[in-house]
Amino acid sequence: MLEIKNLHARIAEDGTEIIRGLNLTVKAGEVAAIMGPNGSGKSTLSYILSGREDYEVTEGDILYNGESILELDASERAAKGIFLAFQYPVEIPGVATMQFLKVAMNEQRKYRGEDELTTPEFMRRVKEAAAELKIAPEMLRRPLNVGFSGGEKKRAEILQMSLLEPKLCVLDETDSGLDIDALKVVADGVNALRSPDRAVVVITHYQRLLDYIVPDTVHVLYKGQVIKSGDKTLAHELEANGYADIIGAAA
Amino acid sequence: MNMQQAIKMTAAETALVDAYTTQIGDLPGDGSVLSVRDTLVHELRTAGLPTRRVESWHYTDLRTLLRAVPDADPTAFADRVDALVPGSTVLSVRNGGAEVKGSLPEGVIVRSYVDSLLDGSAAAGLAVLGFDDAIGRINGGLVRGGLEIDVAAETALEDPLEIQLVQSLGQAHTRFPVTFGAGVTATVIERHLSTDDAESFVSSVSDVTLAEDADVIWIILQQQGAADTHLGQIRFDLGKNAKLHLFVINAGGKLVRQEIHGKTSGEGADFKLRGINLLGGESHTDVTFTLGHNVPHTTSTEIIRNVVFDRAKGVFQGKILVAKDAQKTDARMACNTLLLSDDADLSAKPELEIFADDVQCGHGATVADIDHTQLFYMLARGIPENKARAMLVNAFVAEIVEELEDHEAVVEALEGVISTWLDKHA
Numbered sequence: 001m002l003e004i005k006n007l008h009a010r011i012a013e014d015g016t017e018i019i020r021g022l023n024l025t026v027k028a029g030e031v032a033a034i035m036g037p038n039g040s041g042k043s044t045l046s047y048i049l050s051g052r053e054d055y056e057v058t059e060g061d062i063l064y065n066g067e068s069i070l071e072l073d074a075s076e077r078a079a080k081g082i083f084l085a086f087q088y089p090v091e092i093p094g095v096a097t098m099q100f101l102k103v104a105m106n107e108q109r110k111y112r113g114e115d116e117l118t119t120p121e122f123m124r125r126v127k128e129a130a131a132e133l134k135i136a137p138e139m140l141r142r143p144l145n146v147g148f149s150g151g152e153k154k155r156a157e158i159l160q161m162s163l164l165e166p167k168l169c170v171l172d173e174t175d176s177g178l179d180i181d182a183l184k185v186v187a188d189g190v191n192a193l194r195s196p197d198r199a200v201v202v203i204t205h206y207q208r209l210l211d212y213i214v215p216d217t218v219h220v221l222y223k224g225q226v227i228k229s230g231d232k233t234l235a236h237e238l239e240a241n242g243y244a245d246i247i248g249a250a251a
Numbered sequence: 252m253n254m255q256q257a258i259k260m261t262a263a264e265t266a267l268v269d270a271y272t273t274q275i276g277d278l279p280g281d282g283s284v285l286s287v288r289d290t291l292v293h294e295l296r297t298a299g300l301p302t303r304r305v306e307s308w309h310y311t312d313l314r315t316l317l318r319a320v321p322d323a324d325p326t327a328f329a330d331r332v333d334a335l336v337p338g339s340t341v342l343s344v345r346n347g348g349a350e351v352k353g354s355l356p357e358g359v360i361v362r363s364y365v366d367s368l369l370d371g372s373a374a375a376g377l378a379v380l381g382f383d384d385a386i387g388r389i390n391g392g393l394v395r396g397g398l399e400i401d402v403a404a405e406t407a408l409e410d411p412l413e414i415q416l417v418q419s420l421g422q423a424h425t426r427f428p429v430t431f432g433a434g435v436t437a438t439v440i441e442r443h444l445s446t447d448d449a450e451s452f453v454s455s456v457s458d459v460t461l462a463e464d465a466d467v468i469w470i471i472l473q474q475q476g477a478a479d480t481h482l483g484q485i486r487f488d489l490g491k492n493a494k495l496h497l498f499v500i501n502a503g504g505k506l507v508r509q510e511i512h513g514k515t516s517g518e519g520a521d522f523k524l525r526g527i528n529l530l531g532g533e534s535h536t537d538v539t540f541t542l543g544h545n546v547p548h549t550t551s552t553e554i555i556r557n558v559v560f561d562r563a564k565g566v567f568q569g570k571i572l573v574a575k576d577a578q579k580t581d582a583r584m585a586c587n588t589l590l591l592s593d594d595a596d597l598s599a600k601p602e603l604e605i606f607a608d609d610v611q612c613g614h615g616a617t618v619a620d621i622d623h624t625q626l627f628y629m630l631a632r633g634i635p636e637n638k639a640r641a642m643l644v645n646a647f648v649a650e651i652v653e654e655l656e657d658h659e660a661v662v663e664a665l666e667g668v669i670s671t672w673l674d675k676h677a
Binding site: 050051052053054073074075078079083084086089090092093094095100103104107108111143160164 | 623624625627628629630631632633634635636638639642643645646647648649650653
């Protein structure tokens with residue numbers, strides 16, 4: 001589903017290279033965890049996958065279902081099924097949450113040549129998904145993410161993810177700022193979306209989240225490269241021994 | 252008559268003076284009114300239109316910007332349109348000609364301003380506010396229509412009163428002296444719009460008085476055509492504990508100046524100004540505001556949101572004057588702007604002049620582009636860039652409209668105006 005080949009990318013503004021020859025393959029149905037110390041390029045990778053214009057790809061390619069997505073802008077990538085759950089979901093005063101959800105769902109449908117959702121059908125879907133994630137109706141009446149607590153913001157991200165039904169989900173540090181109860185709710189939401197035709201990339205600092213979203217593969221990112229890949233036991237190893245051994249071995 | 256000609260008149264100045272001389276004998280007014288008109292037109296002839304050397308016109312050099320004035324066409328009458336807010340009482344003014352007909356809500360008395368010109372009672376009100384009051388001068392010289400509206404004390408108007416000024420071509424010069432009695436609650440929509448693309452020149456002055464405890468929302472919605480010149484002015488005087496919530500929305504016109512001049516005359520008075528300027532094309536739009544906090548314990552807040560596209564230019568001048576005795580004044584003014592093209596331009600000039608020593612006053616101005624993090628977030632959810640931008644611009648101004656949440660139909664109507672404009676320009 002996702003193939004990243006020898007990817008090099010830098011910050012557009014100052015030319016700082018962040019991703020330096022990254023290779024990664026994630027198959028449909030797979031949950032891949034990407035771990036790594038601070039500054040290894042984890043969040044940058046998530047932005048590059050979703051098409052943020054602040055970064056430039058200088059070499060290599062990203063294939064999604066066999067096709068390069070480098071020429072697509074962020075909204076086209078999203079409409080094709082790539083979803084980024086933000087580490088810091090953005091507050092947008094003046095845009096009502098419900099309006100935002102409806103526009104996003106319908107714009108994606110339009111792009112794919114599908115009919116727009118009727119209002120009752122839209123309401124039904126939102127109500128169901130919100131109930132699953134224990135999101136109170138009052139929250140949906142507020143402007144998007146405005147005044148939401150950290151946990152509410154993360155749940156709102158997962159709500160968007162379940163409503164938009166993406167094929168490739170990228171979760172950027174979704175566990176940061178969550179207490180254990182909120183973490184479980186979020187993890188349940190992600191697990192509910194696991195399916196043979198959907199891939200999930202979980203970017204995280206800590207092994208903790210992976211107790212709840214159990215990965216099929218674990219990849220260690222360091223200085224913009226994947227320096228080691230393994231199964232879920234690799235995450236436990238990292239938890240016990242830290243990154244130093246692996247980094248030392250790779251160097 | 253003093254025939255001294257101090258300046259060589261521009262085409263526009265000549266046209267305005269000619270509009271007066273050709274209509275003389277036809278313009279309504281008794282001897283006292285005609286003598287005021289003569290004085291005003293004489294001043295226009297000798298001093299000309301204001302230039303950038305006049306401080307209050309520094310960013311809107313009217314003499315240069317106003318290239319031509321179309322001839323008055325007394326036979327033109329634009330068609331009236333549906334009320335902005337369903338259920339409103341519409342007072343129709345077509346090409347400057349006001350009609351007094353139809354049923355009015357209880358407590359509302361309307362009479363033709365022409366009658367006040369004819370019997371001379373309008374004469375005192377025609378005086379200019381100062382030497383730089385070019386709008387008052389042009390309007391006072393040429394006014395030939397309008398309405399006098401009195402809302403009796405304790406009247407609670409459920410539905411809005413819409414003063415609907417529809418313009419097709421030519422000129423229109425109107426006045427609206429309006430008094431709200433004690434304890435009145437009312438919503439008035441002063442709506443200026445054009446039915447076609449023909450060039451027109453409009454001046455309109457509203458003179459609003461709120462008695463004790465009156466609570467009024469006044470909305471000025473300006474949607475003139477892309478070739479039109481619109482010179483608007485509202486004056487207001489707030490009595491004890493009176494509340495005026497003034498909304499100014501500019502969403503049209505080529506050359507626009509809306510002046511707002513007010514004062515608090517009774518303790519406890521509260522004034523709110525909320526302005527939305529939607530500017531595009533090659534237009535020039537100026538909102539100039541002065542407020543005198545003249546007595547103790549009065550409050551005001553002013554929030555202006557400007558959205559500037561294309562090669563449009565915007566101006567906001569806001570001056571709050573706190574008199575020596577006006578202790579405990581609380582006044583806050585903010586002007587926030589989104590500049591959406593490299594050629595867009597906005598000048599903001601907030602001023603405070605404070606003579607009292609125990610007051611809370613502040614002002615601030617911001618200018619920004621669309622927030623790129625917000626834009627990326629919306630794109631990352633599959634919303635195409637043009638749509639996402641329109642939503643963000645809309646959000647920037649929608650916040651202001653939402654303050655009217657107790658008046659759902661009004662909010663809906665104004666949101667409609669804004670989104671229609673953005674669909675065309677964003």
